[in-house]
Amino acid sequence: MTDKTVAKINRLNRIAGQVQGVAKMIENDRYCIDILHQIQAIKSALAKVESQVLKDHAACCIAESIASGDAEQQRIKFEELVELMERQRR
Numbered sequence: 001m002t003d004k005t006v007a008k009i010n011r012l013n014r015i016a017g018q019v020q021g022v023a024k025m026i027e028n029d030r031y032c033i034d035i036l037h038q039i040q041a042i043k044s045a046l047a048k049v050e051s052q053v054l055k056d057h058a059a060c061c062i063a064e065s066i067a068s069g070d071a072e073q074q075r076i077k078f079e080e081l082v083e084l085m086e087r088q089r090r
Contacts (some may be wrong), residue, residue, distance in 0.1 A: 004056065011049050018042050 001009075022038045062081075065073040 004052070008049055008052055011045060015042055015045050015049070018045070 018038060019042060022035060022042070025035050025038065062077050065077045068074075
């Protein structure tokens with residue numbers, strides 16, 4: 001496993017702990033604003049992991065398809081990114 005992979009897994013494990021913490025906050029009827037602050041922190045942490053995965057995809061998968069010279073593979077990778085962006089806008 002690469003250092004980047006370990007870092008992403010560690011971050012996801014922390015996020016999972018945060019989500020469990022929010023569930024306990026809700027169970028304990030904690031103040032709504034405190035819960036919302038934690039949810040915002042979780043969303044921010046997930047966005048950072050998402051960004052890193054996207055960067056890794058561009059550096060690896062997309063770069064490989066470009067280097068291959070295979071127009072079909074390049075088209076597929078481009079369409080995957082476009083579809084991902086379209087889903088984010090919904």
